[in-house]
Amino acid sequence: MSLGPNNAPAMAEMCWLLEQKDTRLLPDAIWLGGKRHLYQHLRSVEALSVTQEVAPSVLCPDCTSRSIQPELLMPPISTRLPYRAHCSDCGWVPLNAEQSRLWHIRPAKIADWLNAALGLKDRHKVEMVVDDVLWYLGDREIRRQRRSLFFGCRIASASTKVKAALDRLARPGAEVLITTSDPERIKTTELADRLFVSLRAIAQLRKSHLVVENIEPYLTGLATVEQSDETSLRLLHSQRAVLINGTKFSVSPQVHDFLTILEEADGDEVHKRHIASKLAITTATFRTADIFKRHKQVQAIFVGNDSNGNYWIKPEFLILEGG
Numbered sequence: 001m002s003l004g005p006n007n008a009p010a011m012a013e014m015c016w017l018l019e020q021k022d023t024r025l026l027p028d029a030i031w032l033g034g035k036r037h038l039y040q041h042l043r044s045v046e047a048l049s050v051t052q053e054v055a056p057s058v059l060c061p062d063c064t065s066r067s068i069q070p071e072l073l074m075p076p077i078s079t080r081l082p083y084r085a086h087c088s089d090c091g092w093v094p095l096n097a098e099q100s101r102l103w104h105i106r107p108a109k110i111a112d113w114l115n116a117a118l119g120l121k122d123r124h125k126v127e128m129v130v131d132d133v134l135w136y137l138g139d140r141e142i143r144r145q146r147r148s149l150f151f152g153c154r155i156a157s158a159s160t161k162v163k164a165a166l167d168r169l170a171r172p173g174a175e176v177l178i179t180t181s182d183p184e185r186i187k188t189t190e191l192a193d194r195l196f197v198s199l200r201a202i203a204q205l206r207k208s209h210l211v212v213e214n215i216e217p218y219l220t221g222l223a224t225v226e227q228s229d230e231t232s233l234r235l236l237h238s239q240r241a242v243l244i245n246g247t248k249f250s251v252s253p254q255v256h257d258f259l260t261i262l263e264e265a266d267g268d269e270v271h272k273r274h275i276a277s278k279l280a281i282t283t284a285t286f287r288t289a290d291i292f293k294r295h296k297q298v299q300a301i302f303v304g305n306d307s308n309g310n311y312w313i314k315p316e317f318l319i320l321e322g323g
């Protein structure tokens with residue numbers, strides 16, 4: 001399934017929102033904040049949803065200059081426009097639910113998605129162990145070691161409680177904390193010595209679920225990577241690098257973006273016109289020789305192309321769903 005180039009920035013936005021004390025958004029933040037495409041993407045994959053709570057005020061969509069107060073209209077004009085608000089300039093303005101109610105993301109939903117993506121769903125029910133901060137996802141054997149997996153957001157703000165919960169539920173050193181929190185910030189707390197993994201590094205958004213890439217490499221550190229002969233795009237987003245025969249090669253931001261566009265097409269062909277527009281260059285100046293300059297080997301190994309100007313990630317380097 002192709003989700004387009006909004007997927008990675010939408011994931012980043014979602015992680016940011018999960019780090020906020022209040023994960024609700026005013027409708028104005030959705031429609032007027034300049035990130036509308038990301039929020040609509042998050043809505044379409046069901047990460048964001050519209051609450052039942054009516055916003056205290058919204059900007060009038062007709063004149064976009066006055067604040068108006070949505071109210072439920074009884075009976076509604078139509079099921080699509082059940083709200084209205086009075087604007088002193090425009091009169092009565094009909095509104096739909098998405099324009100009138102608060103939007104939100106529930107961290108518990110992400111915990112459920114992770115529990116399923118990690119293959120724990122049949123054995124463990126997700127348990128919230130620190131209110132709105134930490135969820136216990138279940139135990140799983142990884143590399144012959146039993147690991148206890150957790151999901152947490154705003155970890156640093158509740159580090160004492162989180163530490164107590166980890167100590168109670170996991171054997172020392174066996175916990176894995178998947179989080180949206182900033183690792184640098186966590187390192188300043190009493191959780192500094194715990195093993196945490198960034199949600200963005202291991203997971204990708206799909207419709208009403210997450211896909212988790214192999215989590216194992218994040219648990220063992222890079223030392224093992226350097227001894228392996230792995231060739232993959234596993235470090236593309238976390239370290240802006242690729243692995244070729246076990247050696248890590250950093251790539252330029254443009255090569256990173258190029259590979260990301262193809263990756264998000266999930267192996268489908270992407271025409272150079274589309275890639276050029278995403279890279280903000282003209283089709284006329286689109287030359288992969290320029291884009292890959294110092295990274296010709298990267299292109300040769302990971303990218304397929306045809307004479308019609310189509311490019312794709314070679315299937316063996318795609319992250320498989322359900323993995």
Ligand SMILES: [Zn+2]
Binds near residue numbers: 061062064065
């Ligand atoms: Zn108005």
